[in-house]
Amino acid sequence: MAGHDLVPPQVPPPDLLAARFAAMPAAMPAAAGETGDGPDAGPVVRRLLDLLDTLAPVESALARGCLPRCDSTFGAGLALFLAATADGCRGWIAADAAAELSGLDGGLLIDECERALAPxxxxxxxxxxxxxxxxxxxxxxxxxxxxxxxxxxxxxxxxxxxxxxxxxxxxxxxxxxxxxxxxxxxxxxxxxxxxxxxxxxxxxxxxxxxxxxxxxxxxxxxxxxxxxxxxxxxxxxxx
Structure with missing residues (x-):
C-alpha cells in the first residue's frame, strides 16, 4: 500500500538451509501392522511444513491454513485440504514452494509426501x-x-x-x-x-x-x- 515498504522475508543462505534440512529428523517409520505402501502422513507433512517455515514462510502459512482442525470449521477445513491436495503435494504447497524444496534434495521429501497423502x-x-x-x-x-x-x-x-x-x-x-x-x-x-x-x-x-x-x-x-x-x-x- 502507499506509504508502506514491503520488506521481503529474510531467508537464510542456501548452505545454512541445507544444513538445517540435513539435521531435521526423518519421517517416522511405519508402525507394525501397517500396509507398508506409504509413510504416515502426519510426520512427513510436519517435516515438510517445518522446512517451509524457514524456506518460504508465506507459502508455509497458506499450506497450514488448509489443514483441518478439530473445531466447528472441521468439515470445511477437511474439504479445503482434500481440494488443495487433489493434484498431490506440489499442488497443495504451490509450484514456487515445491521448486524451492526440490532445490534442497531433488524433490525426495515432496515425493515422500505425495506417497503419504495418496489414497x-x-x-x-x-x-x-x-x-x-x-x-x-x-x-x-x-x-x-x-x-x-x-x-x-x-x-x-x-x-x-x-x-x-x-x-x-x-x-x-x-x-x-x-x-x-x-x-x-x-x-x-x-x-x-x-x-x-x-x-x-x-x-x-x-x-x-x-x-x-x-x-x-x-x-x-x-x-x-x-x-x-x-x-x-x-x-x-x-x-
Missing part, C-alpha cells in the same frame, strides 16, 4: 474401502478417512472418519447417505454430558430439516468399532 484401497469382507490419512493442524495421529465403494450401481455412500483429538480421545463417525436419507453413528471413547448430547441431536435434526432429508443420529460407546489408525482395516470389525 489406498483396502478390502474388508468383500467390500473395498478408499482409505486416506489426513494430517490435522493439532498434530497427533491425524485423521483416518475411509469411503466404502459399492459394487455395481448404487446411490448409497458410506463414509467413516476417525481421529484421536486430545480432549476427547478416540472418536469415530460413520455416515451413510442413500437417496434422501442420512444416517450417522458417532462413537466415542468417553461419554458426553447430557446437555451436549441434547444439543448434538437438536443440531442434527435442524440440519436434516434444512436439507429436507430424513435420517437418524446414534451416539454410543466406541467398543470394538475402531478401525485403527495404526494398523490396516481388519475383517473382525463390524462396518
Amino acid at each position: 489406498r484401497f483396502q478390502p474388508v469382507e468383500g467390500r473395498v474401502w478408499r482409505l486416506s490419512r489426513v494430517p490435522l493442524l493439532e498434530g497427533g495421529d491425524g485423521l483416518l478417512c475411509a469411503v466404502g465403494m459399492e459394487d455395481g450401481p448404487s446411490d448409497r455412500v458410506t463414509l467413516v472418519l476417525q481421529a484421536r483429538p486430545p480432549r476427547l480421545g478416540p472418536v469415530q463417525l460413520m455416515a451413510t447417505l442413500g437417496g434422501r436419507r442420512l444416517d450417522v453413528t458417532l462413537r466415542l471413547a468417553t461419554g458426553l454430558p447430557s446437555s451436549a448430547l441434547a444439543d448434538l441431536h437438536e443440531s442434527f435434526r435442524a440440519a436434516l430439516a434444512d436439507c429436507r432429508i430424513d435420517g437418524v443420529l446414534t451416539v454410543g460407546p466406541l467398543a470394538d468399532a475402531w478401525l485403527g489408525l495404526d494398523r490396516p482395516l481388519s475383517s473382525d470389525i463390524a462396518l
Whole structure:
C-alpha cells in the first residue's frame, strides 16, 4: 500500500538451509501392522511444513491454513485440504514452494509426501474401502478417512472418519447417505454430558430439516468399532 515498504522475508543462505534440512529428523517409520505402501502422513507433512517455515514462510502459512482442525470449521477445513491436495503435494504447497524444496534434495521429501497423502484401497469382507490419512493442524495421529465403494450401481455412500483429538480421545463417525436419507453413528471413547448430547441431536435434526432429508443420529460407546489408525482395516470389525 502507499506509504508502506514491503520488506521481503529474510531467508537464510542456501548452505545454512541445507544444513538445517540435513539435521531435521526423518519421517517416522511405519508402525507394525501397517500396509507398508506409504509413510504416515502426519510426520512427513510436519517435516515438510517445518522446512517451509524457514524456506518460504508465506507459502508455509497458506499450506497450514488448509489443514483441518478439530473445531466447528472441521468439515470445511477437511474439504479445503482434500481440494488443495487433489493434484498431490506440489499442488497443495504451490509450484514456487515445491521448486524451492526440490532445490534442497531433488524433490525426495515432496515425493515422500505425495506417497503419504495418496489414497489406498483396502478390502474388508468383500467390500473395498478408499482409505486416506489426513494430517490435522493439532498434530497427533491425524485423521483416518475411509469411503466404502459399492459394487455395481448404487446411490448409497458410506463414509467413516476417525481421529484421536486430545480432549476427547478416540472418536469415530460413520455416515451413510442413500437417496434422501442420512444416517450417522458417532462413537466415542468417553461419554458426553447430557446437555451436549441434547444439543448434538437438536443440531442434527435442524440440519436434516434444512436439507429436507430424513435420517437418524446414534451416539454410543466406541467398543470394538475402531478401525485403527495404526494398523490396516481388519475383517473382525463390524462396518
